[in-house]
Amino acid sequence: MADMQTNDGEEQVVVFELANEHYGIDIGRVQEIIRLPAITAVPRAPECVEGVVNLRGRVIPVLNLRTRFGLPDGERGRSSRIVVLEVNGNTVGALVDGVSEVLRVPVNAVEPPGATLTGPETAHLRGIAKLEERLVILLNLDHIVDLAQRELVAA
Amino acid sequence: MTLQFDATESDLQLFLEEAAEQLRTLSDGLLRMERDDSDPLLIQAVFRAAHTLKGSSATIGHTNMAALTHAMESVLDRIRQGSLPVTTPIVDTLLQCVDALNVLNEEVNTLVPSGLAVDDLIRGLHGAAAAPAPEVQEEAAPVAVVATGAVEVIVAIDTSSEWPAVRAYQALMELAALGTVVASWPSEDELQKGESGHWLRVHLQTDRPAAALHGAAGSVSEVVSVTVTHPDASQVRQGTPDPEQTPDPDRRRVDLGTAARGASPDDQLAIAGQKLSTAQRMVKVDIARLDELMNLVGELVIDRGRLLQVLRELSARSGNDGALEHLSEITQHLSRVSDDLQEQVMLSRLLPVESVFNRFPRMVRDLAKKSQKSIRFVMEGEQTGLDRSVIDEIGDPLLHLLRNAVDHGVEPADERRGAGKHPEATLLLSARHEENYIVIEVTDDGRGINHQKIRESAVRKGLLSAEAATRMTDEEAINLIFAPGFSTAEQVTDVSGRGVGMDIVRTNIEKIGGTVRVHTAAGEGTTFSIKLPLTLAIIRALLVRVGEAIFTVPLAAVQETMRVRTDSIHTVHRREVVLVRGQALPLVRLADVFSRSGRKVQCDTPDWCYIVVVRSGRTDLGLVVDALIGEQEVVIKSLGGVLGEVDGVAGATILGDGRVSMIVDVAKVVEKLAARAAA
Structure with missing residues (x-):
């Protein structure tokens, strides 16, 4: 699927914010972006699982990416959104501070994460896109969801 | 590299569906042939399955599959003609071929070549067919x-x-x-x-x-x-x-006596006739489509709930109003229509319990042989419909009950003769509808359950005191068989295991919202009666509030609810209990059960709280909640693939206001309490 978005050495990413940083997700993975509905906590779920929400009759889990990346839990405000994603055949929501735009990122602007960052969180990253004004951190969604699942089994 | 077949996507889908059916027929049929090779109907069915598979695989251009089925067909044809006896080596070879066919069939699904070579198998088949027929032995009389x-x-x-x-x-x-x-x-x-x-x-x-x-x-x-x-x-x-007037078309006998030869002609006629006449009025529908339909109806049920809630709010705000009355009428009509629709969709999802029952004749026969008992196994009402979700769950409990009946219920022939009974015992497995439930019964005409023996056994195993045992009514004593760790078998056999059976039977049945009852009469036999809901997709539930969270408790597990003063809750051995009619009822605070690591469900217990008494197995338990919200039908939703099964949660449902509510897994909560008490 990802191939379909690639055109002339570019990929399209949905950019969202977490604690004033910019993150990007491959647009092919994003099903939709919704405002925050009531989130129901899931008993005994790992910290990064914020809870579940009702998406037009379907119950989908929501991950708190701030918690996942070890960022302080932020206030939920008017700009907070849930990005609904398709990961490994499952539908998952990601709680983010806000969604800003869709960007075209030239493939040659993406560096592997190891070049600039180190630490355990780098496994969640696919790369860093260096654009004129800023850095956009591209996420490895499969890994994030995978990890949440493993934590759940261990819980 | 991918495989290419000479067919469209939908043709391949059709092929896969049919092939799955034929492969099942082949493997089931071969197993049965090995035991009883004199049933021409069976041999014919197996032959036909191979033949059909040959044709359809050739049509889509699956040459390996066509070649293999062709070779199988030749062998089966010789068996059919009576010129080749059914021996274990031949059945083995044919079963190996079925395994290979399953692999080849998967190729059609994945379009990835399996690399399986069929030449050896085909040679094996030719060898088997060419081998001179062995001297006809007594036991293998072909x-x-x-x-x-x-x-x-x-x-x-x-x-x-x-x-x-x-x-x-x-x-x-x-x-x-x-x-x-x-x-x-x-x-x-x-x-x-x-x-x-x-x-x-x-x-x-x-x-x-x-x-x-x-x-x-x-x-x-x-x-x-x-x-x-x-x-x-x-x-x-x-x-x-x-043939048009058969007394009960659902009835089919499977004789397990010495002169067994499957169903009687009358019954076979009835069954075949039924299949033929109904086949023309049937439409094949993908099960996924029915699931989707059920989901949509579920949404409708949810929206109906929301509509009612809005209506209540509006009437509270503006009192009597003509337009409001109109809205109320429409809402009521919508409710009725959606109720009917729900029922119709549910009915269309029902599958005959036959799909579960089918495996039992073989099992009972084997068990009976093993324990040297003569048993006539009768099945009734196999056409009774049951939701697929329930069907998946009842197989194991029934298997345990039947095993128990063969092992404990039925007496050896000598003992039966001594008691003036027919030496051949009868074991009946029946299914029927009762309103919105299905009742499945396992009945034997064996010795019945001896309540005195049960008492003694329970005391000996330390399940209760001798005094408590004598105080029990006979019925209560008999229900001890469902207690964890109980077994009356004088010796442990490999037939009915080690006394985990009945305990698990009850737990599994309750897990799907059912109940199990036992009725027994000394010397006359025992009946286990299982009552199950028709579907697991929609249940009646009690909504309760704990802090800001709303939890859903399946009504099937709820015994009663009560309001108690918080100061009437006592702590005994570090566990909270409340006295109900002189009995101490252990309590569990839902807020504690559902606390997450780090975060607690806020509980605002003031002077009063509510207790929902739930039951699992023989254990009653009080769930402490802040408030009762009400009873309603809820649609069970899965938490989704990422979360999978969450401990203590039986699923989720969507409330009238669109929020998600967790459904409490009562059996799990009770189990946890018992484990904690034991620790």
Whole structure:
């Protein structure tokens, strides 16, 4: 699927914010972006699982990416959104501070994460896109969801 | 590299569906043939499955599959003709081929070549077919030959046939060539006058093997099935049997006695007839589509709830209002329609319990042989419909009950004779509908459960004190069999295991919202009665509030609810209890059960709180909650693939206001409490 978005050495990413940083997700993975509905906590779920929400009759889990990346839990405000994603055949929501735009990122602007960052969180990253004004951190969604699942089994 | 087949996507899908069915027929049939190779109907079914598979695989251009099925067909054909005996090595070879076919079939699904070579298997088949037939041994007598007796042949003609009488006449002539026709219905005269349904029943005096009769009648075109049975002379009745008027079409007998030969002709006729006549009114629907339909109906049920809530809010705000009244009327009508729709969709999802029952005749037969008991196993109501979700869950509990019945319920033949009973015991498995439930019963005519023995055994195992045991009523004593760790078997056998059975039976049945009851009479037998909801997708539930969270408790588990003062809750051995009618009821605070690591569900217990008394197995438990919200139908939703199964949560549901509520897994919560108490 990802191939379909690639055109002339570019990929399209949905950019969202977490604690004033910019993150990007491959647009092919994003099903939709919704405002925050009531989130129901899931008993005994790992910290990064914020809870579940009702998406037009379907119950989908929501991950708190701030918690996942070890960022302080932020206030939920008017700009907070849930990005609904398709990961490994499952539908998952990601709680983010806000969604800003869709960007075209030239493939040659993406560096592997190891070049600039180190630490355990780098496994969640696919790369860093260096654009004129800023850095956009591209996420490895499969890994994030995978990890949440493993934590759940261990819980 | 991917495989290419000469067919469209939807053709391949159709092929896969059909192939799955044929493969099942093949493997089931081969296993049954190994035990009883004299049933021509069975051999014919297996042959036909191989034949059909050969044709369809050739059509899509799956050459490996076509070649293998062709070789299998040749072997099966020789078996069918009676020229090759069914031996274990041959069945083994054929089963290996079925395994290979499953692999090849998967290729169609994935389009990835498996690399499986069929040449060896085909050579193996040729070898098996070419091997000289071994001396006919006593136990492997391949062909049922009735020297002087009459056989009954029942021929079914395709209902779409334009010339049923002609076909029946042809079949009759074919059979007449092989023996002497004693009688036939319809008679030869009637057939010549063109009077015929789609059935022919012939009593034939012949010494030819069943397979030969089968081949002869089966050679007539538009004949869809041929059944050959060897009735006792006394059963060769006069008069006209009327296949249209069978007393109970759901009833099928599986005899396990010495003269067992599957279902009686009457019943087979009824079953086959039923299949033929209904086939034309049926539409095949993908199960996924039905699931989707059920989901949509679920949404409708949710929206109905939301609409009612809005209506309540509006009426509270503006009192009597003409438009509001109108809205209320419409809402009520919508409620009725959605109720009906829900019911219809639910009914359309029902599958006959047959799919579960089918595996039991074999099992009971094997068990009976192993424990050297003579048992007639009867199944009734296999066509009773049950939701797929429930069907998946009842197999194991039934298996345990049947095992128990064979092992503990039924006495050895000597003991039965001594008690003046028929030496052959009867074991009945039946299913029927009762309102919105299905009732499945396992009944034996064995020795019954001895409540005195149960008491003694329970005391000996330390499950309760001798004093408590004597205080119990007989009924309570008998219910001890459901207690964890209880077994009355004087010796542990590999048949019914080690006393985990009944405990698990009850837990599993309650998990799907059902109940199990036992009724027994000394010396007369025992009945286990299981009552199950028709569907697991929509249940009645009690909504409760804990802090800001709303939890859903399945109503099937709720015994009662009560309001108590918080100061009436006592702590005994570090556990909270409340006295209910003189009995201490252990309590569990839902807020504690559902606290997450780090975050707690805020509980605002002031002076009063509510207790929901739930039951799992024999244990009652009080769930402490802040408030009761009400009873309503809820649609069970899965938490989704990422979360999978969450401990203590049986699923989620969507409330009238669109919020998600967790459904409490009562059995799990009770289990946890018991584990904590034991620790």
